[in-house]
Amino acid sequence: MSNNLQLPKAVEDAVLGLDQASRRSFLKASGALVITLSVGILPGANALAAEPSAATGPYPDPDFLKLDTWIVIHPDNTATFFVGKTDGGQGTGTAYRQMMCDELDIAYDKTKLIMGCTDITPDQGGSGGSDGVERDGQTMRRVAAEARRVLLELGSQHLGAPVEMLAVANATIALKSDPAKKVTYAELIGGKRFNVALTGRNVDAATGTAAVKPVGELRVVGQSLKRYDIPTKVDGSLKWAVDMKLPRMVHARNVRPPFAGATLQRIDESSVADVPGFIRVVNRGNYVAVICEREEQAIRAARQLKVEWKRPAAAPFPASSELFAYMRRATPTSTSEPQIQGDPATALAGAKRVVEAEYEVPFQGHTAIGPAHALADPADGQMTIYSNDMKAYGLRDGVAKFLDMPREKVRVVYMDGPQVYGRTAADDAGFEAAFLAKELGRPVRVQWMRDEETAWDTKGPPYVYKLRGGLDDQGKVVALEYDACAVDHAHVGYNEPDTVLIAQLMGRRPARPASGAAATPSVMYAIANRRTTTRVVGLPMTWETPLRTGNLRDPNGPQVTFAFESFIDELAAAAKADPVQFRLDMLEQAKEDGVFRKSRSLAAVRAAAKTYGWDTRPSPRPRGDALRDKVLSGRGIAYTYRSNTIAAVIADVEVNRETGHVWTKRLVCAHDCGLAINPEGLRHTVECGMLHALSRALWEEVQFDNEKVTSVDWASHPTLRHSDTPETIDVVLVNGDPNPNRPDLPHYGAGETSHKPVIAAVANAIYDATGVRLRRPPFRSERVLAALKATIT
Amino acid sequence: MSNVKLHVNGAIREVDVDPSTPLLYVLRNDLDLHGPRFGCGVGQCSVCTVIIDGAAVRSCVMPVSAVRGEITTLEGLAKNGKLHPLQQAWIEEQAAQCGYCQNGQIMTAKALLDKNPNPSDAEIRAAMDGALCRCMTYYRVQAAIKRAVRGTKVAGEAR
Secondary structure, eight states: OOTTSSSOHHHHHHHTOOOHHHHHHHHIIIIISEEOOOTTSOTTOOEEOOOOOOTTOOOOOOOTTBHHHHEEEOTTSOEEEEESOOOSSSSHHHHHHHHHHHHHTOOGGGEEEEEOBTTTSOOOOOSOTTOIIIIIHHHHHHHHHHHHHHHHHHHHHHHTSOGGGEEEETTEEEESSOTTSEEEHHHHHTTSOOOOBOBOSSGGGOBOSOOOOOGGGOSSTTOOOOOSSHHHHHSSOOOOGGGOOOTTOEEEEEOOOSSTTOEEEEEEGGGGTTSTTEEEEEEETTEEEEEESSHHHHHHHHHHOEEEEEOOSSOSSOOGGGHHHHHHHSOOSEEOOOEEESOHHHHHHTOSEEEEEEEEEOOEEOOOSSOOEEEEEOGGGOEEEEEOOTTHHHHHHHHHHHTTOOGGGEEEEEOOOSOOTTGGGSOHHHHHHHHHHHHHTSOEEEEOOHHHHHHHSOEEOOEEEEEEEEEOTTSOEEEEEEEEEEEOTTOOOSSOTTTSHHHHHTTOOOSSOOOOOOOOOOOOOOOSEEEEEEEEEOOSOOSSOSOOBOOOSSSSHHHHHHHHHHHHHHHHHHTTOOHHHHHHHHHHTSOOOTTOHHHHHHHHHHHHHHHHTOOOOOSSOOOGGGGGOSEEEEEEEEEEEETTEEEEEEEEEEEETTTOOEEEEEEEEEEEOBSOSSHHHHHHHHHHHHHHHHHHHHTOOOOBOSSSBOOOSTTTSOOOOGGGSOSEEEEEEOOOOSSTTOTTOOBOOOSSGGGSSHHHHHHHHHHHHHSOOOOSSOOOHHHHHHHHHHHOO | OEEEEEEETTEEEEEEEOTTSBHHHIIIIISOOOSSOOSOSSSSSOTTEEEETTEEEEGGGSBGGGOOSEEEOGGGSOBTTBOOHHHHHHHHHTOOSSOTTHHHHHHHHHHHHHHOSSOOHHHHHHHHTTOOOSSOOHHHHHHHHHHHHHHHHHHHHHO
C-alpha cells in the first residue's frame, strides 16, 4: 500500500484500471484537493488542504446529493463517472457512459466509469430487475446535465459572456460568435470539486436544476459503440474478482453436508493432517470449511476431510420424479385472493368449446459457468470484500449485520465475474469469505466447486399450472381461468444475513420465511371473463436444503409465459386459427395504457411475423407426405412484456422423429424497449437472453433424490452448446410508441424480456411441426421421442 | 514440493509446487496468468483451456508434472503488441457477454484454426461443442470465428 494515495493499491487496481496519469488525477480530485462550498461561492473556486486518507477506513457512504460523488473532471480534460450499478455482461456500463457523455457534452473515449464500489460510488442498489438503464440511467443523465449546467456558468464567468451565447462540444465551451474564444472543462474545474448540492429524497430522485436533453439532441446515445470491457476480456488483461490476490492470502473450500438437513456429528481433523499447507478447519453449526495456504491444497483437504453427519428424521423433499404430484397435493403456505373479471363461470358454461391443459416446469438452476467466489480482507479492523456481487451495497449491509460490524467498517469492491442473473444477489461466497477472514485475521479467498455450485446455488421456482379456456362459436376466447402453484416458500432474499447459505447452516433463521410468490402472465390480451388464482407451497424441509429458490433472470417469467402462451396456442389450434392472427385479434380488443403497451405489443407481434415471413395458417402444419419424413419442421410464436418492454419471439424448429432431437434452427425476436442506448449491445443481449431460455427449454432441469441434488456437473446437468445454436437469429428493434420521435421517449430495461417467451415459442413450434403438445420442459430427446411415440402412430 | 520447469508464452518459468498440482493453479496463482479460469475442475467446460504444442488442453485436470511442450495461454496470443486475428474478431463481433468463459472459446477456436484454417460451419460447431458458455454467446462466437477465418484467408491471399 502506498501512503500518499487515498485507496489501497489492491483497491486501486481493482476498481480503477486507469492509466497512471488519469489515476493520479482521479485520486487528487477525489480527496487530495478539496474545496469548501457555501451558498454564493462559485463552484471550483478555492482549493484547500487534503482530507485524511481513507485507505484504512472507515468507509462512509458517498453522498448521492453531492455532484462530486458522481463526476470528476480531470486536469487532462477527461472525466470519470461513478455509478452505483454493476454490469453482468450486457454492456450496461457502456450504456451508462453513453448517456452521461451525451448530457455532459464530452467525447465517449475521454471518459471512464467506475461501478459498484460501496465507498466510492453512490448506492444505486447495484443491478437487478433490468432497471439500470430505465431508472438509474435517468438519474445519471440528470446529474451529468447538472454538471454541464454548472460548467456553462463557470464558462460564462470565464469568457465574460452570458450562457445563451455559449456553445459546448467535446468538453470545451466557446463563444458562438467567436469559437476561438473558448475554455475547456479542465481549465474551469479540472482536478477540483464542483461543490454543488443536488436535491432529491432518495438516490433515484437525485437531481440538479438542469433539464436533460431532448432525445433529438442526443448524439452518443443511439450509437453502437463497442463495449469498453471486451478488449480486456479477450486479451486476458482484465483483473476479475476471481483473480484478486493479497499478501498473506489463504484459500478456503467449503465442506457441504452430503444430504439436506444433515446435522454435524464429528469432524476428524487428523484426516487432513497430511495435506501440505493445511492451516485449520473452521466449523460453526453445520457450516464447515478448510483453510490451506494454496488453492489446490484446500481443494484436496476439503475432499479428504472426514466428517460424520446425521440424517434428518424425515426426508427433506420428494424426489424430482415425484415433485409435481407432491405440489398438487401439498397444503399451500400462502394463497392469493382470486382475481376475477367478468363472470368466468357463466362464460365457460356457455362456451361452444372448453379447452383444459396442465403444465409443469421443474426447478431450474443458475449453474453459473464460474462457481461463487470472493476474497475478504480483514486489515485494519475493517472488512473489504472483493466480489462480483451484482448488489454490492446489499452485500456490504448484509455482511456488516452478519459479522456484527458497523456498516462504516465494511466495504465491497465490485469487480467483473461470471454471469449474475440474480445468483449473486444472494452472495453466499462473500459472506463466507468475510466470516473466515474475521476468524483467521488474514485475507481469505473462497471459491465453490462445480458440484457445490450446481447443487447448492439458488434456483428458479418450479410450477404446476392448470388453465381452462372457453371459445365461442366464432372461435373467440370468452373466458380464461389460470391457476398457478409454485414451490417458492422461503424464497431467498438479497444478501440477507439470516438466509444466505452460511447463515442457514449456522442455524440462523429469519423470524418468518419469505412467503414467495406464484406469478401471473404479462400479456395485453382482452379476455372479458377471467379468473386468476395462485398459491405457494413449501417442501418438507425449509432450511439447509439445496432446493432453495431465489431470483433467476425474470424469476417467474419464463415459467409463466411457457404455460400461458402454450395455452393460448392450444386455444388457437382448437379454434383452427392462425396463432399470430389469434393473438393480434385479442390485442386489438385491448385498452391502451399509459406506456402504450397495446400498440407496442401489436407492433412487436406484427414485426416478428413480418421478419420471419409468417404464412397465415393454423397449427399444426399439414403434414401430408411429410409424415414419412425423418425430420419435421414447424414454427411457433410467443409474446409477453416485462415491465414496460415488449418481446415477441418466433422459433423455427426441426424435430427428428427417430431420435426426438429438437434443433431450433432460427429465432426471431421483435423487441421494444423504447429508446435504444446502444443498438448492437441491445441486440446481443436480446440474442443471449433468448439462447439462455432455449437452454432452459431444451436441457435444464435440477434432478434430485429425496435428500440431495443429483444433477451436479455438465454431464448430469446439461446446458445448451454450440451444436444447439440456431443457424440464424434475427433481432428487430421496433418501437411501437405512437410517436417514437417524441422528445422524451423513455429508455426501458432489456436484460430479461427476451428470455421470457422462448420456452413457449419452442413448444408451440414443436406442436406445429409434429402435432404433439409438450407441456413440460426441458424438451430433451427422450421426452420428445416418448411423446411422439405416444401420439403419432 | 519440487521444482517444475515450464515453457509458457515463450519464456521458461520455474515453480516449486507439488507435482500433482493441476496446471491451472500454477498458471493462475504462481505465474499470474489469469486467462485460464476455474469452471468445473473436471475437464467438462473448457474455461481453463490452454494450448500445449498445438492442442487445446484442459489445464484443470492436467498435473503440472505431466506437461510436455510449449504452453500458450490467452495472454500469449498477441504478438508484438498486435492481437491475434481471433481476438480482433471477438472485438469486432462483440462476442462476449460476461466474458468469464471466453478464454475457453478463444483458445478452443485457436486450436481448431491452427489445424484447420478454413473450417466449415459444421466443423466449427463440432470443434467448439465442448466450450460451454452460460451467457449463451455461441451465436456471436461462431460469427467471430467465421470472421477470423475470412480475415486469415484475405491475409493469405494478399501474401
